[in-house]
Amino acid sequence: MxxxxxxxxxxxxxxxxxxxxxxxxxxxxxxxxxxxxxxxxxxxxxxxxxxxxxxxxxxxxxxxxxxxxxxxxxxxxxxxxxxxNGFRNSGRLGLFRDGESESELSFWQGEHIVADHLSQAELRNVEAEVGAGFSEAVRVPEFCQVRxxxxxxxxxxxxxxxxxxxxxxxxxxxxxxxxxxxxxxxxxxxxxxxxxxxxxxxxxxxxxxxxxxxxxPIEPVRGQIALLKTRPGLFEHVLEVGSRYLVPRSDGRIVVGSTEERVGFTKNNTTQGVQGLLEFAIEVVPALADAELERCWAGLRPGIRxxxxxxxxxxxxxxxxxxxxxxxxxxxxxxxxxxxxxxxxxxxxxxxxxxxxxxxxxxxxxxxxxxx
Ligand SMILES: Cc1cc2nc3c(=O)[nH]c(=O)nc-3n(C[C@H](O)[C@H](O)[C@H](O)COP(=O)(O)OP(=O)(O)OC[C@H]3O[C@@H](n4cnc5c(N)ncnc54)[C@H](O)[C@@H]3O)c2cc1C
Missing domain, CATH: 3.50.50.60 (FAD/NAD(P)-binding domain)
Structure with a gap:
C-alpha cells in the first residue's frame, strides 16, 4: 500500500x-x-x-x-x-497599439520585477519583425519558457x-x-x-x-494552438498581445496561442479558432505569412471562477x-x-x-x- x-x-x-x-x-x-x-x-x-x-x-x-x-x-x-526540458530565458514583450502600456508596466514594477517601456523605435530595434501596428511595448527580460x-x-x-x-x-x-x-x-x-x-x-x-x-466549480476551458515552422531566430522574445501570444522555440518553431472557449470536454480544433490564430500571428509578425503550418492542437484548461x-x-x-x-x-x-x-x-x-x-x-x- x-x-x-x-x-x-x-x-x-x-x-x-x-x-x-x-x-x-x-x-x-x-x-x-x-x-x-x-x-x-x-x-x-x-x-x-x-x-x-x-x-x-x-x-x-x-x-x-x-x-x-x-x-x-x-x-x-x-x-x-x-x-x-528546453527551459530557457527568452524574455517577453507585451505589445500595445496606443498608450495602453502603463498599467502593465506598473503591474511588473509593483512586484519589483525588472520591466521597461519600449517606444516604437526601441521596439523595432529589439525585434525588427514585429508588425507596424504596434507602437510600444513592455519588456520583461526575466520571462522564461519550457518545452x-x-x-x-x-x-x-x-x-x-x-x-x-x-x-x-x-x-x-x-x-x-x-x-x-x-x-x-x-x-x-x-x-x-x-x-x-x-x-x-x-x-x-x-x-x-x-x-x-x-x-x-472547476470546468474545462478549451485552448487552441497552431504550430508554425520558420527559420530559427526570426524573433527571440515571447510576444504577447492581451491573452494571445507567439512563443518562439530555438529550432524555429513558433507556438501561436490561444483561444478561450467554454465548449465542455470537446477538444478539437475549429476553422474559426485556427483562422483567428493565424491572422493574429501574421499581424504580430508579418513574415510569418510564409511560415509552414506544421500542426494544430487543443487542450482543456482547468478553469475556475x-x-x-x-x-x-x-x-x-x-x-x-x-x-x-x-x-x-x-x-x-x-x-x-x-x-x-x-x-x-x-x-x-x-x-x-x-x-x-x-x-x-x-x-x-x-x-x-x-x-x-
Ligand atoms: C492551449 C493552452 C496553452 C497553455 N499555455 C500555458 C502556458 O503557457 N503556461 C502555463 O503555465 N500554463 C499554460 N496552460 C495551462 C496549463 O496547461 C494547465 O493549467 C496545466 O496543464 C494543468 O495541469 P493539470 O495537471 O492540472 O491538468 P492536466 O494536464 O489536464 O492533467 C490532468 C490529468 O488527470 C487525468 N485524469 C482526469 N480525470 C481522471 C480520473 N478520474 N482518474 C485518473 N486520471 C484522471 C487526465 O487524463 C490528465 O492526464 C495552457 C493550457 C492550454 C490548453
Whole structure:
C-alpha cells in the first residue's frame, strides 16, 4: 500500500509525485489515459517571473515560488534523467497599439520585477519583425519558457527513478470512506488503498471532489494552438498581445496561442479558432505569412471562477487533498504547487501562505461541504 495515491498524471500530479518521492514517500499515480497528454502537454510553456520578497499573497507568491525553482528543477531533471526540458530565458514583450502600456508596466514594477517601456523605435530595434501596428511595448527580460512535452517526459522519468508507481488507463471514479478518512480510491480496475489521497485531475476534477462532498466549480476551458515552422531566430522574445501570444522555440518553431472557449470536454480544433490564430500571428509578425503550418492542437484548461487554483486538504476529510484549477498558469506554477503539496501532505512548514488556495476559502457560496 502506497503512502500517497495521486489521481491524475498531468504536470500537477507529476510535480507533486516527484516532490514526495524524493523525500522517501511511496507514491502511486493513477492516470485515466496516458501520462502527461492533456492540458499540460497542450500548453505553450510560458513562465513569467515572480519575486518572493515582494509577492503579497496568492497568485504572486505561487508564481514567485515556482519561478525561484524552475532553474534548479530543469537542471536536476536534466542531471537525473538526461532529458533537457528546453527551459530557457527568452524574455517577453507585451505589445500595445496606443498608450495602453502603463498599467502593465506598473503591474511588473509593483512586484519589483525588472520591466521597461519600449517606444516604437526601441521596439523595432529589439525585434525588427514585429508588425507596424504596434507602437510600444513592455519588456520583461526575466520571462522564461519550457518545452512542456519534454518537461513532462523528464518528470515521468525522474518519478520512475525515484520509485513512483504509475498506473495508466486507470480512472479514479470515487472514494471508499470511513469516518472522514478515505481508505481507498475506487477505480476502473478495483479499489486501490493508500494512506493519503490527492485529486490532481485538472479539468476533470469536479466529480471527484463532489464524490467527497465538496463542490468546487472547476470546468474545462478549451485552448487552441497552431504550430508554425520558420527559420530559427526570426524573433527571440515571447510576444504577447492581451491573452494571445507567439512563443518562439530555438529550432524555429513558433507556438501561436490561444483561444478561450467554454465548449465542455470537446477538444478539437475549429476553422474559426485556427483562422483567428493565424491572422493574429501574421499581424504580430508579418513574415510569418510564409511560415509552414506544421500542426494544430487543443487542450482543456482547468478553469475556475476565481482564477486561483485550489491547493490543500478537503475540509472534514483527514487525508484527501486537492491541487487543481490552475487554469492558464498550471505549467508556470507547477514547481510551487508540487512543493506546497508536499509540505501540506507531510505536515511540514510551508514556503508560502497556503491560505488563499485553501478549499475552505474557495468553495462555491451555494455549495455545502458535507463529508461523512
Ligand atoms: C492551449 C493552452 C496553452 C497553455 N499555455 C500555458 C502556458 O503557457 N503556461 C502555463 O503555465 N500554463 C499554460 N496552460 C495551462 C496549463 O496547461 C494547465 O493549467 C496545466 O496543464 C494543468 O495541469 P493539470 O495537471 O492540472 O491538468 P492536466 O494536464 O489536464 O492533467 C490532468 C490529468 O488527470 C487525468 N485524469 C482526469 N480525470 C481522471 C480520473 N478520474 N482518474 C485518473 N486520471 C484522471 C487526465 O487524463 C490528465 O492526464 C495552457 C493550457 C492550454 C490548453
Amino acid at each position: 502506497a503512502d500517497v495515491l495521486i489521481a491524475g498524471g498531468g504536470v500537477i500530479g507529476l510535480s507533486t509525485a516527484w516532490e514526495l518521492a524524493q523525500q522517501g514517500v511511496s507514491v502511486v499515480v493513477l492516470e485515466q489515459g496516458r501520462l502527461g497528454q492533456e492540458a499540460s502537454w497542450a500548453g505553450a510553456g510560458m513562465l513569467p517571473p515572480g519575486n518572493l520578497e515582494f509577492a503579497a499573497s496568492g497568485e504572486p507568491s505561487l508564481r514567485a515560488l515556482s519561478c525561484r525553482h524552475w532553474p534548479d528543477w530543469a537542471e536536476r531533471l536534466h542531471t537525473t534523467t538526461g532529458i533537457d 512542456n512535452p519534454r518537461h513532462l517526459k523528464a518528470l515521468v522519468a525522474a518519478c520512475r527513478i525515484a520509485g513512483v508507481d504509475f498506473r495508466e488507463e486507470t480512472a479514479v471514479t470515487g472514494w471508499d470512506m470511513e469516518q472522514g478518512r478515505v481508505v481507498a480510491a475506487r477505480t476502473s480496475s478495483g479499489s486501490v488503498h493508500a494512506g493519503q489521497f490527492v485529486v490532481a485531475t485538472g479539468a476533470w476534477s469536479k466529480p471527484l471532489l463532489e464524490a467527497a462532498g465538496c463542490l468546487v 476565481s482564477g486561483l487554483p485550489v491547493i490543500g486538504r478537503i475540509p472534514q476529510t483527514e487525508n484527501l487533498f486537492v491541487a487543481a484549477g490552475h487554469f492558464r498558469s498550471g505549467l508556470q506554477n507547477s514547481p510551487g504547487t508540487g512543493i506546497l503539496m508536499r509540505e501540506l501532505i507531510l505536515g511540514q512548514s510551508t514556503s508560502i501562505d497556503p491560505g488563499p488556495f485553501s478549499v475552505t476559502s474557495r468553495v462555491d457560496s451555494n455549495s455545502t461541504i458535507a463529508v461523512e
